[in-house]
Amino acid sequence: MAIAEVGAVVLDCPDPRALADFYARVLGGSVEEQEDWVDVKVPGAPTLSFQAAPGYVPPQWPSPEHSQQFHLDLTVEDLDAAEKEVLALGAKPLETEDRSRTFRVYADPAGHPFCLCAC
Template sequence: MALARLGVVVLDCPDPRALAGFYAEVLGGTVEEDPKDAGWVDLKVPGGPSLAFQAAPGYVPPRWPAADHSQQFHLDLTVDDLDAAEQGVLALGARPLDAEDRSRSFRVYADPAGHPFCLCAC
């Protein structure tokens, strides 16, 4: 028996609204803001867990790969077409972190706030 259930994955970032918008374009879903809390934005993803974005003054993005600036966590996003998904996330402001090996079934990027994420072929 589990002791808890996963409520939401929260990403610290400098601009919660902007990063929620980025992931809404990548994953779909609805961005919801709480008028009482300007530092928090939720993304309700259809058929999946929600993501939340929290303002973090002085935010410093992780570096990938770097043992001294650990990525701490990353998102694996499953896609049908790696090339098409790559063009889409790059157009939205993602940047490639590992472009050398194009033969793998995944590719690594940073979102606009610097969080690593992977596009993974299904």
């Protein structure tokens, strides 16, 4: 028996609404705003939440001196098609050169790393 279940994954960022809009478009979710907090709701998945962090500094990837702390793995049917779409939404490529791998690494508009992974 589990002690708990994931209620939300929360990301610090400079602009919660802008980052929530990015992930809502990537994941097909809806955005719900509260005072200092924005949620992205996707049916059947944990909530992805965003909170303002004064003085926010994005993670550096890859960097042995600075931990990335965590990243999201997003499963997609077509890596090439998904890559075009996330880049058009403002993602930045971090590690995408090796096209033989089943994943590619990007940074969201606030600098958090995430991977597109072939299913």
